[in-house]
Amino acid sequence: xxxxxxxxxxxxxxxxxxxxxxxxxxxxxxxxxxxxxxxxxxxxxxxxxxxxxxxxxxxxxxxxxxxxxxxxxxxxxxxxxxxxxxxxxxxxxxxxxxxxxxxxxxxxxxxxxxxxxxxxxxxxxxxxxxxxxxxxxxxxxxxxxxxxxxxxxxxxxxxxxxxxxxxxxxxxxxxxxxxxxxxxxxxxxxxxxxxxxxxxxxxxxxxxxxxxxxxxxxxxxxxxxxxxxxxxxxxxxxxxxxxxxxxxxxxxxxxxxxxx
Amino acid sequence: xxxxxxxxxxxxxxxxxxxxxxxxxxxxxxxxxxxxxxxxxxxxxxxxxxxxxxxxxxxxxxxxxxxxxxxxxxxxxxxxxxxxxxxxxxxxxxxxxxxxxxxxxxxxxxxxxxxxxxxxxxxxxxxxxxxxxxxxxxxxxxxxxxxxxxxxxxxxxxxxxxxxxxxxxxxxxxxxxxxxxxxxxxxxxxxxxxxxxxxxxxxxxxxxxxxxxxxxxxxxxxxxxxxxxxxxxxxxxxxxxxxxxxxxxxxxxxxxxxxx
Numbered sequence: 431x432x433x434x435x436x437x438x439x440x441x442x443x444x445x446x447x448x449x450x451x452x453x454x455x456x457x458x459x460x461x462x463x464x465x466x467x468x469x470x471x472x473x474x475x476x477x478x479x480x481x482x483x484x485x486x487x488x489x490x491x492x493x494x495x496x497x498x499x500x501x502x503x504x505x506x507x508x509x510x511x512x513x514x515x516x517x518x519x520x521x522x523x524x525x526x527x528x529x530x531x532x533x534x535x536x537x538x539x540x541x542x543x544x545x546x547x548x549x550x551x552x553x554x555x556x557x558x559x560x561x562x563x564x565x566x567x568x569x570x571x572x573x574x575x576x577x578x579x580x581x582x583x584x585x586x587x588x589x590x591x592x593x594x595x596x597x598x599x600x601x602x603x604x605x606x607x608x609x610x611x612x613x614x615x616x617x618x619x620x621x622x623x624x625x626x627x628x629x630x631x632x633x634x635x636x637x638x639x640x641x642x643x644x645x646x647x648x649x650x651x652x653x654x655x656x657x658x659x660x661x662x663x664x665x666x667x668x669x670x671x672x673x674x675x676x677x678x679x680x681x682x683x684x685x686x687x688x689x690x
Numbered sequence: 691x692x693x694x695x696x697x698x699x700x701x702x703x704x705x706x707x708x709x710x711x712x713x714x715x716x717x718x719x720x721x722x723x724x725x726x727x728x729x730x731x732x733x734x735x736x737x738x739x740x741x742x743x744x745x746x747x748x749x750x751x752x753x754x755x756x757x758x759x760x761x762x763x764x765x766x767x768x769x770x771x772x773x774x775x776x777x778x779x780x781x782x783x784x785x786x787x788x789x790x791x792x793x794x795x796x797x798x799x800x801x802x803x804x805x806x807x808x809x810x811x812x813x814x815x816x817x818x819x820x821x822x823x824x825x826x827x828x829x830x831x832x833x834x835x836x837x838x839x840x841x842x843x844x845x846x847x848x849x850x851x852x853x854x855x856x857x858x859x860x861x862x863x864x865x866x867x868x869x870x871x872x873x874x875x876x877x878x879x880x881x882x883x884x885x886x887x888x889x890x891x892x893x894x895x896x897x898x899x900x901x902x903x904x905x906x907x908x909x910x911x912x913x914x915x916x917x918x919x920x921x922x923x924x925x926x927x928x929x930x931x932x933x934x935x936x937x938x939x940x941x942x943x944x945x946x947x948x949x950x
Contacts, residue, residue, distance in 0.1 A: 444816070444817045445817055446817045446818055446820075515815075520820050521817050521820070522817065523816075525814050554783060555775075555780075555783050556704070556783075557704045557705055558704075558706055558751070560706075560780050560781070562818065
């Protein structure tokens with residue numbers, strides 16, 4: 431009888447989600463989890479199951495997805511990082527690897543997460559962002575979007591910001607921060623919406639973005655967001671913004687999770 | 691006998707060069723010129739030959755390529771722009787269209803051009819920039835690159851900064867401006883090198899970048915660039931930086947070229 435591996439690793443992983451059917455393994459589809467597990471098998475000879483802090487959907491990107499797994503191999507974190515980057519497809523990059531406590535799990539141990547959503551506003555699309563930002567063919571009222579975003583901060587029932595059909599114990603989440611920021615890429619103006627919370631419901635960021643864009647377009651006043659929250663039903667809010675503008679930016683854990 | 695069309699248009703065009711064999715029409719290859727001419731035929735029914743201000747190589751991008759052509763059609767510039775954008779593939783976008791004087795030609799009338807080159811420096815590659823920036827696996831000495839760039843400003847014989855085999859009347863060009871700038875995209879630091887001149891030799895920007903990167907890596911001092919210029923032969927300078935970091939940023943023309 432072999433002993434269960436006691437060694438756990440944490441990876442911070444970036445990926446361009448364009449050519450993947452999302453994070454989670456599915457038969458006959460290219461997935462991020464599938465690519466990582468296949469590469470780990472190749473490097474270590476071990477059949478390793480990895481856990482991602484969030485199961486990003488098809489087309490969603492990650493700047494700092496966190497991945498946990500256990501293994502027998504005694505290779506150092508930096509050797510693992512370099513071996514993974516040598517073998518992974520070029521649209522998945524391991525930013526860092528570190529030793530974690532044996533019970534470390536990327537989902538259960540997470541304290542908070544931060545997502546970014548990129549919008550491309552204006553008359554003309556940016557060819558370099560067609561898979562990396564949502565093109566909104568209108569100038570957005572930036573101040574109105576910032577005012578609207580304030581209503582989301584704090585502990586609220588976000589039932590209106592969850593796709594129907596999801597099953598959760600509770601739809602209450604604590605949003606610590608929402609920022610509406612100007613950003614620039616290749617001469618084309620962008621608006622970045624960043625949301626940080628202790629947890630996210632299914633499609634929560636994309637529905638927040640769809641709702642804030644209705645405010646930015648002048649269809650609704652900033653105060654409408656408070657009404658949407660109070661309604662506690664999905665139909666109250668704006669559309670679900672498309673997947674390709676969304677980035678998992680960062681996941682935070684207690685410092686006690688790390689061994690180095 | 692049909693009269694030659696007297697009406698000329700100017701387009702400003704952006705494209706992601708990743709999936710093209712460059713600007714110029716070649717048999718059985720996807721090219722930017724080919725896509726534009728095919729789309730113009732579809733819209734106007736006319737067999738139109740377009741002229742680009744520069745024949746960008748395979749993988750090179752454009753933010754503001756300028757295109758000129760003549761046509762019979764009396765469609766307004768804005769209708770042309772919208773019709774082109776509706777029919778062109780999503781990685782080519784017409785930013786603007788305007789009426790030009792009949793003799794307008796995007797190559798001959800150009801006063802100056804500006805290129806940008808994007809470098810991704812550091813230990814870790816940015817997955818979102820693998821086709822949009824040159825990944826230099828080392829921290830670059832920014833101040834040294836800026837100092838080195840100053841040697842290029844002014845009227846010089848740029849023979850050392852031209853790929854061998856090119857045939858030109860003269861290799862003297864006037865460089866008006868070289869900037870080494872910090873830029874940021876998706877949390878990953880970038881260095882942008884911009885060069886503006888009255889004309890460019892074949893691969894001039896890419897050889898300038900390869901040479902400045904040698905300085906940035908500390909292999910050569912900033913003054914070396916003056917030696918490279920003085921040598922007047924290609925082998926004196928650095929490598930030719932890869933195509934996928936290069937962007938045709940802007941082309942300037944006399945105001946007298948425009949009818950509106």
